[in-house]
Amino acid sequence: MIKTPKSLRLHIGIFGRRNVGKSSFLNAFVRQAVSIVSEIAGTTTDPVEKPMELLPLGPVLFIDTAGVDDIGSLGQERVARTKKIFDRTDVAVIVSEQGQWAQFEKALLEEFKKRKIPIIAVFNKADLKGVAQSVIAELKAEKIEWLQTVSPQKKGMAEFREKLIAVVPDEFLKTPSMLGDLVKPGEIAVLVIPIDKEAPKGRIILPQVQAIRDILDNDSACIVVKETGLRDTLANFKKKPALVVTDSQAFLKVAEDTPEDIPMTSFSIVLARLKGDLNEFVNGALAIEKLRSGDKILIAESCSHHPIADDIGREKIPRWLAQYARCELKFDVFQGHDFPGNLADYKLVIQCGGCMTNRREILSRIERCRTLGVPITNYGVAIAYSLGKFDRALKPFADSLDYFTGKGR
Ligand SMILES: Nc1nc2c(ncn2[C@@H]2O[C@H](COP(=O)(O)OP(=O)(O)OP(=O)(O)O)[C@@H](O)[C@H]2O)c(=O)[nH]1
Ligand code: SF4
Ligand SMILES: [Mg+2]
Incomplete structure (x- = not known):
């Protein structure tokens, strides 16, 4: 996992004022004490990075930052270092506490909007105070995903995953090849398509068309048969096909008619991997x-x-x-x-x-x-x-x- 180049990882930046619980939130989500937490504002000074594998997104890099409201000359340096992280952020998490969403958070929001970076608003310390309806209405109007968390109790972490998947840029929702890893170039797949009352008149349905296209894209070949013709078709093969894919409706018959040494599955299982x-x-x-x-x-x-x-x-x-x-x-x-x-x-x-x-x-x-x-x-x-x-x-x-x-x- 550590070998994945940084640029291929989804970078998730955690921003907000000092002491709102940014580091506590990161620790709660990754279930490890990666960033120091204390009640003293300004605890995190330099960005803290945590790479991890987050299914189904793959490799991600969390970056916990110093509060961007830091003060004093040393504080200004920290702010500058945090702002540099903006440039490599793919998803921005704006953490605030006790329902607070004021000028400071709005300025951060505008900055990320300007950069077209997806945003998740996290209202931490929800055990002390929840978020006001007016703030929720404001975020909804802006179509910003938001949630409440209580980091020391790990509350809200599953919901954060949901929000992450909702906002993550398309290129990070990697779609596996439909059949490319199962049917190699030059190999043959057999697609079983029953033509019964469920089959639309005069055409075949989308997943089946997509499978044929995917096979052609991968320089493989396919034979399309009805379940009634499968046994004879397989008997005519000189070399075994790489895979048999059937409509789920004919699963039992196709399993029976396909010799055990030929891999078989269904279109719907192929879709389970492709879409889910x-x-x-x-x-x-x-x-x-x-x-x-x-x-x-x-x-x-x-x-x-x-x-x-x-x-x-x-x-x-x-x-x-x-x-x-x-x-x-x-x-x-x-x-x-x-x-x-x-x-x-x-x-x-x-x-x-x-x-x-x-x-x-x-x-x-x-x-x-x-x-x-x-x-x-x-x-x-x-x-x-x-x-x-x-x-x-x-x-x-x-x-x-x-x-x-x-x-x-
Ligand atoms: N009640 C309550 N306290 C929390 C919560 N999350 C964090 N805290 C406490 O808030 C304080 C600040 O937490 P940190 O995680 O260090 O906050 P931070 O935003 O990383 O702070 P800096 O690194 O200083 O900017 C600590 O005392 C935490 O224990 C929460 O959900 N509820
Ligand atoms: S598989 Fe789902 S999306 Fe596709 S036609 Fe059937 S109900 Fe619609
Ligand atoms: Mg911190």
């Missing part, structure tokens, strides 16, 4: 084991489409899960970009593939669930689990398989 965080979804799927009669499960669909007969989210997944869990479960379907207000009531969230949305939205949803302690998985991962094909479907993703078997945690 496969390890987190694997972790969420493990919650299926703990489901009990009457538990509520949220099916979260990122776009509004018209449900059809035997719909995957409304019919198939509920059926397969209830069969696996051997009990009656309650399912709610929620369509759209937000989560319902009662998210904490659910024992599990099952997110759709998210083909019509972006990575940031799915990652934000994962963080929301993490903050509330609600497990989250996605369609493909939940289907593979409830059909008893989890190892098989995860095999192409060694890291996630290790995560599942406990070796990667």
Whole structure:
């Protein structure tokens, strides 16, 4: 981790007046005493750097700074050193205390806005005083993400992660290749696309089109077949294909018809990695084991489409899960970009593939669930689990398989 060049790390600068709890906030977030904390204003004199790996963003560098309201000639030097950090900040955290948001914080905000640096306002020492409604209204009008923290008690840290993912510049939300690491140049993938009543008339759906394009971009090749033609197609191969990717609906048949030595997975699991965080979804799927009669499960669909007969989210997944869990479960379907207000009531969230949305939205949803302690998985991962094909479907993703078997945690 330390070897990552600094420029590739997301630099998160922590700024504010002296003694507001900047160093306490950093220590609480990274869960280590990296910066000295004391009740004496002006404790941090030189910037303190803390590199770390912050999933799903990757390598980040926190920079704790000296209070920018420092006084005296020595103080001016510290202020100058802190201001230099502005130049290498990718996300600015403005810490203030007890709900205070006055001229000083507003001047910092303007400075970062001018530099087009995303900002998170942290109101620390919320145990002593909360933030006023008028300040919240002001920040909302400016579209600035904000939160309250009590650093010594580590309160607000999960919410800070959520805010970070919401504001982080696109280039740091690294999107892994769809299939490039699984199907090397010159290799062949087999894509299984059932043409049933769920298939749109006259075309194939977006994730499947994207997979074909990704394969071509990587100088690989693919063969597209219906599940009924898979067995014969595989029998005709002189050299084994590198991967079989199937629509989740045909998972069982395709698993049966694909020899064990050919890796196979589903489009939805590929999307779990592309749009979200496969390890987190694997972790969420493990919650299926703990489901009990009457538990509520949220099916979260990122776009509004018209449900059809035997719909995957409304019919198939509920059926397969209830069969696996051997009990009656309650399912709610929620369509759209937000989560319902009662998210904490659910024992599990099952997110759709998210083909019509972006990575940031799915990652934000994962963080929301993490903050509330609600497990989250996605369609493909939940289907593979409830059909008893989890190892098989995860095999192409060694890291996630290790995560599942406990070796990667
Ligand atoms: N009550 C309360 N005290 C806090 C909180 N966070 C920090 N403190 C206390 O506030 C004081 C200042 O904390 P620091 O983390 O050193 O503040 P700083 O902003 O880094 O200060 P300088 O480095 O001097 O600019 C310490 O006594 C902390 O224990 C909080 O959330 N609540
Ligand atoms: S965004 Fe989700 S619900 Fe909409 S089509 Fe894609 S997978 Fe289905
Ligand atoms: Mg400090």
